[in-house]
Amino acid sequence: MSDQYLLSRDHLAPLLRRLAKEYRLVAPVRNDHGDTMFQEIANPVATVPDLESQPQNSLKDFLFPQQEHLYDYRLDDAGGYHFQPPATTTPPTLFFGVRPCDLNAVLYLDVVFLPGRRELSYRRRRENSLLIGLNCNQPFADCFCAAVNAGPFLEEGSDLQLTDLGRDFLVEVGRAGGAEIIRRWPHFFRSAPAEERNRRFQLYLEARGGFSRQVHADQAIKRLAADTLPSGVWEELATRCQDCNGCAYLCPTCTCFTIVDQPQDQHHGRRLRLWDACTATGFTAMAGGHNPVQPGKDKLRQRFRHKLELDVKKHGRPSCMGCGRCVGACFGGADILHFINLAGR
Amino acid sequence: MAGLATTFGSGAMTNSINEIEAAEVILVSGSNTTEAHPQVARRIYAAKDRGAKLIVIDPRRTAIARLADLHLALKPGSDIPLINGLMKVILDENLADDLFIELRTENFFALRDYLYRLDLAEVYRQTGVAPEELRRAALLYGRAGKAVICYCLGVTQHVCGTANVEVLANLAMLTGNVEKEDAGVDPLRGQNNVQGACDMGALPGMLPGYQPVTDPEARQRFAAAWGVEPPAWPGRTLLAMTHGREPDSGDGPVSKSDSPAAKPGGAGGADQPGQPDPASGIRALLIMGENPLLSDPDLNGVAENFRRLDFLAVSDIFLTETAAQADVVFPAACFAEKDGCFTNTERRVQLISRAVAPPGQAKSDLEIIAALSQQLGYPMDYQSAAEVMEEIALLTPIYGGIYHDRLAGGWGLQWPCWDRQHPGTPYLHKYYFTRGRGRFAVAEHQPPAESTDADYPLLLNTGRVYHHYHTGSMTRHSAILNRECRHPLLQINPADARARQIAGGEAVRLISRRGEVEFKAELSQQVPPGMVYGNFHFAEAPINQLTTTASDRRARCPEYKICAVRLEKAGGDEGRRP
Ligand code: SF4
Numbered sequence: 001m002s003d004q005y006l007l008s009r010d011h012l013a014p015l016l017r018r019l020a021k022e023y024r025l026v027a028p029v030r031n032d033h034g035d036t037m038f039q040e041i042a043n044p045v046a047t048v049p050d051l052e053s054q055p056q057n058s059l060k061d062f063l064f065p066q067q068e069h070l071y072d073y074r075l076d077d078a079g080g081y082h083f084q085p086p087a088t089t090t091p092p093t094l095f096f097g098v099r100p101c102d103l104n105a106v107l108y109l110d111v112v113f114l115p116g117r118r119e120l121s122y123r124r125r126r127e128n129s130l131l132i133g134l135n136c137n138q139p140f141a142d143c144f145c146a147a148v149n150a151g152p153f154l155e156e157g158s159d160l161q162l163t164d165l166g167r168d169f170l171v172e173v174g175r176a177g178g179a180e181i182i183r184r185w186p187h188f189f190r191s192a193p194a195e196e197r198n199r200r201f202q203l204y205l206e207a208r209g210g211f212s213r214q215v216h217a218d219q220a221i222k223r224l225a226a227d228t229l230p231s232g233v234w235e236e237l238a239t240r241c242q243d244c245n246g247c248a249y250l251c252p253t254c255t256c257f258t259i260v261d262q263p264q265d266q267h268h269g270r271r272l273r274l275w276d277a278c279t280a281t282g283f284t285a286m287a288g289g290h291n292p293v294q295p296g297k298d299k300l301r302q303r304f305r306h307k308l309e310l311d312v313k314k315h316g317r318p319s320c321m322g323c324g325r326c327v328g329a330c331f332g333g334a335d336i337l338h339f340i341n342l343a344g345r
Numbered sequence: 346m347a348g349l350a351t352t353f354g355s356g357a358m359t360n361s362i363n364e365i366e367a368a369e370v371i372l373v374s375g376s377n378t379t380e381a382h383p384q385v386a387r388r389i390y391a392a393k394d395r396g397a398k399l400i401v402i403d404p405r406r407t408a409i410a411r412l413a414d415l416h417l418a419l420k421p422g423s424d425i426p427l428i429n430g431l432m433k434v435i436l437d438e439n440l441a442d443d444l445f446i447e448l449r450t451e452n453f454f455a456l457r458d459y460l461y462r463l464d465l466a467e468v469y470r471q472t473g474v475a476p477e478e479l480r481r482a483a484l485l486y487g488r489a490g491k492a493v494i495c496y497c498l499g500v501t502q503h504v505c506g507t508a509n510v511e512v513l514a515n516l517a518m519l520t521g522n523v524e525k526e527d528a529g530v531d532p533l534r535g536q537n538n539v540q541g542a543c544d545m546g547a548l549p550g551m552l553p554g555y556q557p558v559t560d561p562e563a564r565q566r567f568a569a570a571w572g573v574e575p576p577a578w579p580g581r582t583l584l585a586m587t588h589g590r591e592p593d594s595g596d597g598p599v600s601k602s603d604s605p606a607a608k609p610g611g612a613g614g615a616d617q618p619g620q621p622d623p624a625s626g627i628r629a630l631l632i633m634g635e636n637p638l639l640s641d642p643d644l645n646g647v648a649e650n651f652r653r654l655d656f657l658a659v660s661d662i663f664l665t666e667t668a669a670q671a672d673v674v675f676p677a678a679c680f681a682e683k684d685g686c687f688t689n690t691e692r693r694v695q696l697i698s699r700a701v702a703p704p705g706q707a708k709s710d711l712e713i714i715a716a717l718s719q720q721l722g723y724p725m726d727y728q729s730a731a732e733v734m735e736e737i738a739l740l741t742p743i744y745g746g747i748y749h750d751r752l753a754g755g756w757g758l759q760w761p762c763w764d765r766q767h768p769g770t771p772y773l774h775k776y777y778f779t780r781g782r783g784r785f786a787v788a789e790h791q792p793p794a795e796s797t798d799a800d801y802p803l804l805l806n807t808g809r810v811y812h813h814y815h816t817g818s819m820t821r822h823s824a825i826l827n828r829e830c831r832h833p834l835l836q837i838n839p840a841d842a843r844a845r846q847i848a849g850g851e852a853v854r855l856i857s858r859r860g861e862v863e864f865k866a867e868l869s870q871q872v873p874p875g876m877v878y879g880n881f882h883f884a885e886a887p888i889n890q891l892t893t894t895a896s897d898r899r900a901r902c903p904e905y906k907i908c909a910v911r912l913e914k915a916g917g918d919e920g921r922r923p
């Protein structure tokens with residue numbers, strides 16, 4: 001990222017207000033129950049983004065939603081299906097306050113869904129979105145992005161990338177959409193002097209030292225690749241996992257889905273795509289009842305091998321971004337951190 | 346419930362759920378915790394990670410049993426001798442907490458004398474648990490500084506369910522593991538609000554807050570608020586309503602003086618003016634959110650009784666098997682479509698707020714009850730659920746300080762919460778038991794109502810699976826949950842299957858004295874030889890056609906966990922697609 005500007009903290013709200021006139025604005029918001037979630041901000045005057053907490057959901061909820069209406073279908077008397085895609089509109093959307101792990105996760109979703117021409121709705125949403133990232137000066141309790149090279153600062157991938165300097169935000173221009181914002185609303189930005197750029201580096205070093213957990217992801221990755229995991233790891237995880245699928249649903253990079261038909265009446269219905277998870281036993285069960293994954297023995301093997309072994313082979317990096325969501329969500333202590341720790345035993 | 350009420354004076358979890366995490370020893374009895382109470386199981390996992398020891402008492406080798414340091418696979422229905430045996434070892438090893446017993450309990454000598462006479466060889470014969478295992482468990486539990494007992498329906502759904510609970514309570518008192526943080530006796534309630542329903546008087550003999558209907562002062566308080574006096578005699582039990590008669594208890598037919606309708610306590614008794622004759626049949630039923638045509642034991646008896654009714658009304662969120670038989674169905678709003686409170690297993694009252702509008706004509710339970718009451722000539726004009734809560738606080742001392750505004754924005758309050766300043770009660774019986782002193786109750790082995798014989802050589806145990814809830818009226822509408830568990834499975838030990846030449850996945854017929862039902866066989870080491878295990882979520886395999894109505898004399902809870910059955914291949918159906 002080359003061009004760098006300063007945005008005064010006081011001018012952030014006015015800027016968002018301005019942008020919300022052109023875009024649907026999505027940012028972390030703390031709700032009445034004390035939970036911070038990425039959600040649409042209809043009125044940026046009344047609702048201020050919460051930049052202090054990690055949102056519980058990720059951008060996956062928006063780009064690859066939990067439930068996607070694929071088709072309306074009609075069944076004719078001969079039992080034939082006739083499909084009609086539903087009418088959709090994809091408003092241009094600006095995602096604000098995206099942490100490096102979640103931004104890297106979007107880049108990973110791109111790798112999964114963009115090639116080829118099948119995933120039209122993902123492509124439409126993605127092409128209509130702008131990403132404004134926020135670097136993490138202070139990692140949250142369960143985070144370990146540095147161990148998987150996904151944070152705490154982002155080097156590239158967003159349209160604009162902010163670093164909190166206190167009174168100002170340092171603004172780095174990334175992709176074209178970001179340059180466009182600077183060009184159209186230049187009065188919000190002033191160019192950043194060299195010492196502020198140096199402060200970014202200083203903050204980065206401090207943030208790297210700020211993780212509360214020591215996570216040896218490389219070791220787990222190496223041992224998976226060399227097939228030298230200590231014995232009993234999968235069994236232990238399988239007894240502890242309670243099949244809730246929470247880890248996969250919350251994970252910004254888990255992309256398993258299933259397709260179901262929801263009949264409305266005898267002749268009509270909707271075909272839906274729903275999130276699914278390899279942690280669910282039935283996900284791998286075949287029609288005859290045979291299951292290549294034995295639930296009692298290797299239920300979580302798919303998930304961790306996919307993230308830390310297969311994607312490393314295929315894309316050169318693990319698809320765990322170290323956001324720590326599954327660590328906070330898991331019922332049984334069968335999350336990826338637990339696995340990494342067991343693998344390093 | 347009844348068991349803890351007699352010994353401690355209050356029938357609820359004595360701890361908070363997260364206290365379990367800090368216990369040194371956890372004894373889990375009759376609970377498939379991982380599948381039925383994952384939020385409790387996660388605390389058990391966490392406790393184990395911190396070095397706690399886990400003892401599991403269960404005839405089946407469940408996931409939590411596999412995790413245990415010690416799994417006592419007792420013969421079904423032998424809980425009482427097993428716990429008595431544990432207590433005897435603890436006593437012999439001088440691990441009893443004499444000071445606690447002296448200061449906080451009563452009737453100890455009766456228990457002590459009984460235990461001195463107890464023969465451990467006999468215990469082994471009755472329970473099938475080897476003496477060394479029993480000893481190890483006793484030493485583990487007895488030496489712990491802070492020990493928690495968690496139990497569930499595997500303990501209570503027996504003809505001796507109340508006594509089963511009493512012996513667990515004895516064990517805790519014997520070692521002083523009550524009345525303090527991170528130690529206690531915890532019944533795990535299966536549904537989000539079953540504790541709340543009991544708290545609000547959905548029990549035959551109780552007004553809200555466990556105030557007995559036989560207490561004239563309590564009745565007066567409610568009469569003053571409601572303008573009508575509640576009946577002075579207990580109502581009928583669930584089975585009496587769904588079967589049209591009092592069920593058999595394990596120890597012979599119920600005599601009239603035994604029936605709860607005639608319990609001593611002042612105003613009870615069949616001669617009470619206006620009291621209906623307990624033998625007379627029920628003519629009309631209103632059922633809310635229950636599906637007895639799938640969930641009650643001996644289903645054929647329920648169906649027969651429902652056919653005899655003049656009128657059946659059902660209020661539910663889906664058209665359940667029971668609702669389909671009703672004369673009138675009230676479509677009810679689900680949890681996300683209404684305001685109100687749920688009280689969970691740790692006595693925590695939590696606020697729920699309407700997130701989406703109810704579909705179609707569905708209405709909240711409050712609206713349904715109020716409209717019905719209006720029609721019956723008693724207008725209820727509550728403006729909101731919050732107003733109902735105010736009345737609860739007024740009339741129910743344990744909820745005395747619980748108001749919606751206090752619940753909002755937090756994690757709720759745990760009763761007892763006596764007034765607006767009270768912070769709620771994380772664990773019960775601090776300094777003294779609710780009933781004053783904890784009472785040791787001596788209990789002896791009581792065999793199950795039905796034992797195996799040549800015609801019915803296997804024991805059937807029933808329970809739940811992870812992916813479905815109760816009669817599946819909600820979960821079976823979910824595509825993914827159905828995929829995870831689509832078929833009614835019957836767990837059979839491979840040895841029993843071999844003897845009958847049954848292969849995994851094959852259709853089998855299970856027959857009891859009351860009916861027969863078909864399942865798919867699942868060969869599993871989770872069940873010991875001689876026992877089969879099935880669940881009651883599936884209308885196409887209504888397992889409760891097989892179960893018995895024999896029930897505990899005091900709590901009236903039926904013995905879902907044991908009945909005698911015979912297993913056969915479902916002949917002629919081979920090759921039929923499931
Ligand atoms: S595996 Fe867990 S820590 Fe890694 S990206 Fe997914 S949710 Fe975050």
Ligand code: SF4
Nearest residue numbers: 241242244245247330
């Ligand atoms: S969150 Fe934990 S318990 Fe739930 S599916 Fe994932 S690993 Fe299993």
